Amino acid sequence: MQVDARGKECPKPVVMTKKALDSVEEGVVTVLLDSEISRDNVLKFAQSQGLSADVSENNGEFTIEITKGFTCAAPAADHSEKTKGKNVVLYVGSESIGSGDCDLGKKLMDNFISNIENMEQLPFSIIFVNSGVFLSTSNENTVNSLQKLDKVEIISCGTCLEYFNLEDDLRVGEITDAYTVMKKLFDADKVIRL
Amino acid sequence: MNVYKDDNLLVGFETSDDAGVYKIDENKCLVQSIDVITPVVDDPYNFGRIAAVNSLSDLYAMGSKPLTAMTLLMYNCDIAGSVMHEIMQGACDELGKIGCVLVGGHTLEDNEVKFGLSVTGMIDDGKILKNNGLKPGDALIYTKSLGIGVITTAIKGEMATEDEISDVTDLMLLSNAKASEIIKNYPVTACTDITGYGLAGHALEMAKFSGCGIKFFTEKIPIIGSALNYAEMGIIPAGAYNNKYFLAHHYSFGDDNKNKEMLMFDPQTSGGLFIGVDRMNADKLVDDLKRGGYKATCVIGEAVDLTDHYLVFE
Numbered sequence: 222m223q224v225d226a227r228g229k230e231c232p233k234p235v236v237m238t239k240k241a242l243d244s245v246e247e248g249v250v251t252v253l254l255d256s257e258i259s260r261d262n263v264l265k266f267a268q269s270q271g272l273s274a275d276v277s278e279n280n281g282e283f284t285i286e287i288t289k290g291f292t293c294a295a296p297a298a299d300h301s302e303k304t305k306g307k308n309v310v311l312y313v314g315s316e317s318i319g320s321g322d323c324d325l326g327k328k329l330m331d332n333f334i335s336n337i338e339n340m341e342q343l344p345f346s347i348i349f350v351n352s353g354v355f356l357s358t359s360n361e362n363t364v365n366s367l368q369k370l371d372k373v374e375i376i377s378c379g380t381c382l383e384y385f386n387l388e389d390d391l392r393v394g395e396i397t398d399a400y401t402v403m404k405k406l407f408d409a410d411k412v413i414r415l
Numbered sequence: 416m417n418v419y420k421d422d423n424l425l426v427g428f429e430t431s432d433d434a435g436v437y438k439i440d441e442n443k444c445l446v447q448s449i450d451v452i453t454p455v456v457d458d459p460y461n462f463g464r465i466a467a468v469n470s471l472s473d474l475y476a477m478g479s480k481p482l483t484a485m486t487l488l489m490y491n492c493d494i495a496g497s498v499m500h501e502i503m504q505g506a507c508d509e510l511g512k513i514g515c516v517l518v519g520g521h522t523l524e525d526n527e528v529k530f531g532l533s534v535t536g537m538i539d540d541g542k543i544l545k546n547n548g549l550k551p552g553d554a555l556i557y558t559k560s561l562g563i564g565v566i567t568t569a570i571k572g573e574m575a576t577e578d579e580i581s582d583v584t585d586l587m588l589l590s591n592a593k594a595s596e597i598i599k600n601y602p603v604t605a606c607t608d609i610t611g612y613g614l615a616g617h618a619l620e621m622a623k624f625s626g627c628g629i630k631f632f633t634e635k636i637p638i639i640g641s642a643l644n645y646a647e648m649g650i651i652p653a654g655a656y657n658n659k660y661f662l663a664h665h666y667s668f669g670d671d672n673k674n675k676e677m678l679m680f681d682p683q684t685s686g687g688l689f690i691g692v693d694r695m696n697a698d699k700l701v702d703d704l705k706r707g708g709y710k711a712t713c714v715i716g717e718a719v720d721l722t723d724h725y726l727v728f729e
Contacts, residue, residue: 232572235649258656265649328663359723361667 222248226263227255227282234259235266238287242270247290254283263287264339276339310409311337311344313353316360318415330356333415335366337373344413346374346405348397353415354381358390367393378402425543426477431620432546433476433607434536442541448473450610451487451531455567455684456584459498463505463530465587469610469685470532471515475595476608476688478544479536484510486520489529502530513592542599544606547624553604554697555629555716558594558709559586559687561614561678562642568652569645579641586639587685593707594688601700602693609686613658615679615726617689619665622718622725625691631679631716631728633670638678646674646681654682666726679728687711691718 224241226234241250254260260283267274267287275286317326349357356363357377375394382388426436434448450470454462474481566583569575609617622629658680668676704712
């Protein structure tokens with residue numbers, strides 16, 4: 222069953238999703254959305270009902286597949302198994318994304334890190350280097366987001382932590398060295414570089 | 416932006432305060448504000464009442480007495496005239512209660528109904544309640560429960576119960592008039608009403624323009640019970656997300672309850688007064704406000720020296 226909630230104002234997307242789920246005993250309800258806010262609200266709703274939900278994005282539009290019951294064909298999303306498959310490494314070399322405006326870059330990074338948990342395939346490792354180490358130490362928002370990532374290896378460059386006087390402030394993951402970082406990058410199937 | 420400057424403007428928009436204050440003489444100031452809202456309840460008469468109370472709130476937050484008002488109504492021709500009449504009557508009835516004269520108004524055609532008022536008040540005791548005099552050590556008091564935006568969103572989604580609708584309507588109709596009178600008897604250092612930017616947004620303005628930080632006792636912040644449940648279900652207005660995004664680098668939140676965190680950014684319609692006062696007077700002020708009808712009043716934080724973030728939620 223498909224619900225097209227694109228262009229709909231809060232709380233219509235959640236209300237439409239609820240109505241659709243109430244109308245079926247079991248099955249997959251696919252919700253089409255075009256805003257991050259609606260996406261987050263519908264995801265919250267699905268989680269509050271104890272239902273699994275898969276999110277995908279295409280050109281700024283989101284599709285959420287919510288599974289109700291247990292005889293549906295779509296595999297139930299199992300968050301702890303998301304890392305199967307390719308060895309994907311996320312390399313974060315700065316606390317901000319892009320160049321130009323630093324404040325904008327930091328906001329973009331906060332959003333990126335907070336959205337990792339919604340991705341279908343989580344990275345195997347996340348490596349923080351240079352000013353990226355602020356994200357695993359003093360940035361409350363990103364620390365909270367990273368702490369939620371199950372079975373993802375999170376490592377921060379020791380030299381960089383010392384350089385910024387953060388060696389005692391690591392709040393998530395482990396300290397690593399330059400050789401380990403190199404090895405992980407060379408061994409990876411895919412490296413996403415921010 | 417090029418703006419004409421006048422020394423008689425004692426409070427302008429530079430400090431994001433609740434209303435503009437223009438000096439008439441040594442003790443008298445004219446106070447002006449405007450607020451327009453979309454329907455927050457289904458009943459048009461109550462919507463009109465709430466819009467009036469909401470608009471007047473800014474005058475009370477500055478410590479002024481309302482004198483005159485003008486209405487601004489956006490309406491859709493497809494809607495029955497009686498609905499518009501009910502909205503206007505609701506507003507008129509609230510203005511009549513406090514002796515504030517309706518001098519006119521303006522209407523515009525629009526797809527969506529919106530209604531509000533431009534209001535003018537007077538301060539004649541020389542006491543302007545600004546938002547920017549907070550000092551580290553001051554206690555911070557709030558007079559209503561948070562969650563109005565979430566509940567009115569639940570009403571829009573036809574999910575709220577009759578009791579929830581009735582309770583939130585009463586909360587929005589609770590005028591800040593009496594609170595404003597009560598706090599003038601105290602050495603208040605800062606005061607603002609909590610509306611569209613949520614508790615966090617308006618607290619940020621207070622902290623920023625006072626030059627200090629605010630530490631919130633998160634457990635103590637009063638929240639409408641069912642608002643947390645609705646937030647968990649994703650019944651959260653877009654305004655809350657926008658407020659949170661806008662404040663991203665200015666706060667830290669110690670509690671790991673994400674839904675409670677969202678409620679700090681929940682836009683309030685006709686919210687309460689957020690008051691900074693010397694800590695020695697805080698408990699007595701809380702008692703006076705509770706006796707004045709503001710049952711949810713409590714100390715929810717304290718002003719601190721500024722550190723990494725303007726706002727720290729413990």
